[in-house]
Amino acid sequence: MAGVWVFAENYEHGLELLQIGRSLADKTGVELTAFACGDKEVGQQYIYYGAHQVFILPPLAEDQPLETYVPAIAEVARQEDPDIFLFAATLRGKEIAARVAARLNTGLCSECIELDIKDNKLEMKRVLYGGAALQTIICKTRPQMATIPVHTFTSVTDLDNTRQGIIKEFDPISSTPVKVRDRQPRAQESGDITRSRVLVCVGRGVEKEEDLKLARELAEILGGDLACTRPIAEELHWMPQETYIGLSGQTVKPELYIGLGISGQIQHTTGIRDSRIICTINKDEDAPIFKISDYGIVGDLYKVVPFLSQELARLKKK
Numbered sequence: 001m002a003g004v005w006v007f008a009e010n011y012e013h014g015l016e017l018l019q020i021g022r023s024l025a026d027k028t029g030v031e032l033t034a035f036a037c038g039d040k041e042v043g044q045q046y047i048y049y050g051a052h053q054v055f056i057l058p059p060l061a062e063d064q065p066l067e068t069y070v071p072a073i074a075e076v077a078r079q080e081d082p083d084i085f086l087f088a089a090t091l092r093g094k095e096i097a098a099r100v101a102a103r104l105n106t107g108l109c110s111e112c113i114e115l116d117i118k119d120n121k122l123e124m125k126r127v128l129y130g131g132a133a134l135q136t137i138i139c140k141t142r143p144q145m146a147t148i149p150v151h152t153f154t155s156v157t158d159l160d161n162t163r164q165g166i167i168k169e170f171d172p173i174s175s176t177p178v179k180v181r182d183r184q185p186r187a188q189e190s191g192d193i194t195r196s197r198v199l200v201c202v203g204r205g206v207e208k209e210e211d212l213k214l215a216r217e218l219a220e221i222l223g224g225d226l227a228c229t230r231p232i233a234e235e236l237h238w239m240p241q242e243t244y245i246g247l248s249g250q251t252v253k254p255e256l257y258i259g260l261g262i263s264g265q266i267q268h269t270t271g272i273r274d275s276r277i278i279c280t281i282n283k284d285e286d287a288p289i290f291k292i293s294d295y296g297i298v299g300d301l302y303k304v305v306p307f308l309s310q311e312l313a314r315l316k317k318k
Contacts, residue, residue, distance in 0.1 A: 101145050
């Protein structure tokens with residue numbers, strides 16, 4: 001029994017997994033193990049944040065993809081037999097998790113949003129049918145594996161730099177037939193909305209592309225960023241794809257979310273459910289989004305938003 005293991009390709013996501021991993025390990029009375037990709041200092045930080053043991057994966061060569069780690073991760077898991085193995089559900093994290101699960105001949109529950117221990121088994125919950133249903137899964141094979149969407153859980157915060165743990169370093173990873181010939185980063189036209197404290201989000205209620213300036217001005221006054229629903233980005237192409245929120249887009253957790261002209265279909269609201277405050281402006285008083293809003297204004301956004309921006313700007317000058 002090797003306890004609860006977590007793998008994330010970067011430090012921030014690792015701290016999120018340590019939070020839920022620590023909770024599960026405490027409930028089952030086992031130890032918590034984390035992986036750090038090529039950085040012993042990160043490994044030491046993971047111990048300060050609650051890991052009992054950290055595996056340091058060796059740095060990869062420029063032409064080696066992250067998936068090069070799969071055989072090594074699978075082999076150490078086969079030898080030490082963890083109870084639970086959690087992966088951050090980034091694009092590469094999900095691929096690594098699937099490959100490791102296949103090598104270990106075990107199940108993998110993807111995109112889990114809730115985890116708990118019931119009758120000594122890991123109970124995993126994930127959203128189905130565009131958010132219309134919640135599926136509960138229990139894996140009968142070992143290890144019980146799941147991928148966790150980033151920002152599902154808060155990062156662990158109880159730092160203790162006196163905490164002791166075990167750090168184990170892997171031997172250099174042997175070469176694989178897969179080589180990275182070139183990297184061409186995708187041009188990102190906007191900031192990372194998953195990190196924004198304030199978001200102003202536009203929907204189909206905005207009639208013309210040039211009208212986005214109303215929402216953009218409001219976002220600037222509030223010191224926030226502009227986001228949108230899927231149709232605005234994928235159908236109308238008014239905004240970059242990385243700015244749309246929803247089940248197939250970004251999941252956000254701002255301090256303040258303001259929705260403009262958004263009806264509130266489940267595909268969108270799934271991505272904003274963890275917002276601290278949700279404010280809605282919509283002329284349709286029966287719009288579903290009002291049901292999840294902390295504050296709502298029934299009115300024409302073309303009248304409400306300019307007035308709101310004017311008043312906020314006036315208050316800032318005081």
